[in-house]
Amino acid sequence: MTEQLAVAVLGANGRMGAEAVKAVEAAADLKLVAALGRNDSLDTLVDAGARVVVDLTVPESTEANVRFAVEHGMHAVVGTTGWDAERLGRLQELLTGRSGVGVLIAPNFALGSVLASAFAARASRYFESVEIIELHHPDKVDAPSGTAVRTAQLISAERDAAGRPASPDATTSERPGARGCDVDGVRVHSVRLRGLVAHQEVLLGGPGEQLTIRHDSFDRVSFMPGVLLGVRNIASHPGLTVGLDGYLDLGL
Numbered sequence: 001m002t003e004q005l006a007v008a009v010l011g012a013n014g015r016m017g018a019e020a021v022k023a024v025e026a027a028a029d030l031k032l033v034a035a036l037g038r039n040d041s042l043d044t045l046v047d048a049g050a051r052v053v054v055d056l057t058v059p060e061s062t063e064a065n066v067r068f069a070v071e072h073g074m075h076a077v078v079g080t081t082g083w084d085a086e087r088l089g090r091l092q093e094l095l096t097g098r099s100g101v102g103v104l105i106a107p108n109f110a111l112g113s114v115l116a117s118a119f120a121a122r123a124s125r126y127f128e129s130v131e132i133i134e135l136h137h138p139d140k141v142d143a144p145s146g147t148a149v150r151t152a153q154l155i156s157a158e159r160d161a162a163g164r165p166a167s168p169d170a171t172t173s174e175r176p177g178a179r180g181c182d183v184d185g186v187r188v189h190s191v192r193l194r195g196l197v198a199h200q201e202v203l204l205g206g207p208g209e210q211l212t213i214r215h216d217s218f219d220r221v222s223f224m225p226g227v228l229l230g231v232r233n234i235a236s237h238p239g240l241t242v243g244l245d246g247y248l249d250l251g252l
């Protein structure tokens with residue numbers, strides 16, 4: 001049998017972390033060598049011989065966790081939100097000169113969500129208007145969701161490349177927040193509702209028609225194939241990758 005890959009999970013007591021612990025334990029080619037919570041020392045990762053660190057913590061912790069992993073030559077598969085341009089810039093700098101180490105920042109591990117965002121971005125070239133509605137459980141601490149931010153960025157890049165102007169909007173009088181927030185020129189609306197897990201709709205409008213691209217995660221098991229895909233492939237993707245689409249062949 002080939003050697004098992006040593007994996008550690010950070011945020012192991014959280015909703016996602018607990019699911020990731022189960023997924024790693026159930027995978028014959030992976031070995032869970034550490035499962036750390038908020039107050040555990042990161043030195044445990046070194047002692048345990050972790051090769052890949054999965055970070056599913058909170059926006060305030062994730063950057064320091066990833067920095068520790070990279071500085072100790074471990075790959076990092078990151079699902080935690082909060083990776084803005086400034087943080088990504090610092091990470092890119094940290095990775096420079098550490099040619100063998102890979103970091104995957106994946107705003108969403110659900111394969112359907114990754115596909116939906118990619119399809120929506122491509123479709124947005126052909127529609128006058130586009131807005132995003134993201135809907136999540138009310139225990140989520142950040143808004144808008146990392147997935148919505150990423151989708152808006154992909155849409156914005158596609159529309160810029162196609163020479164599409166901003167979505168039309170005649171609003172001149174607005175109660176604060178009524179039109180959602182602006183992410184790279186795309187309006188994003190956040191719903192927090194008991195019973196939901198993670199959902200997103202991209203609404204695309206043209207004269208006399210609408211296309212809606214929706215994805216639903218009904219259970220956190222939906223994220224686990226993507227987590228495992230990241231863990232298994234990160235060693236062959238050195239440097240920084242943003243978005244699980246970087247590990248897929250979407251051909252778009």
Ligand SMILES: NC(=O)c1ccc[n+]([C@@H]2O[C@H](COP(=O)([O-])OP(=O)(O)OC[C@H]3O[C@@H](n4cnc5c(N)ncnc54)[C@H](O)[C@@H]3O)[C@@H](O)[C@H]2O)c1
Binds near residue numbers: 011014058059080
């Ligand atoms: N990429 C994806 O597909 C995906 C899917 C779901 C959630 N998320 C994101 O993952 C993150 C976690 O989500 P959740 O719903 O599991 O949250 P959660 O609050 O249930 O879990 C976070 C856990 O991390 C722990 N923690 C905080 N700092 C830590 C540290 N330094 N070391 C170890 N553990 C630490 C907390 O105590 C908590 O148990 C959020 O940012 C969320 O948006 C991403």
Ligand SMILES: O=C(O)C1=N[C@H](C(=O)O)CCC1
Binds near residue numbers: 197
């Ligand atoms: O439950 C969460 O929190 C989620 N966070 C990610 C985001 O912000 O996009 C992914 C979906 C679930």
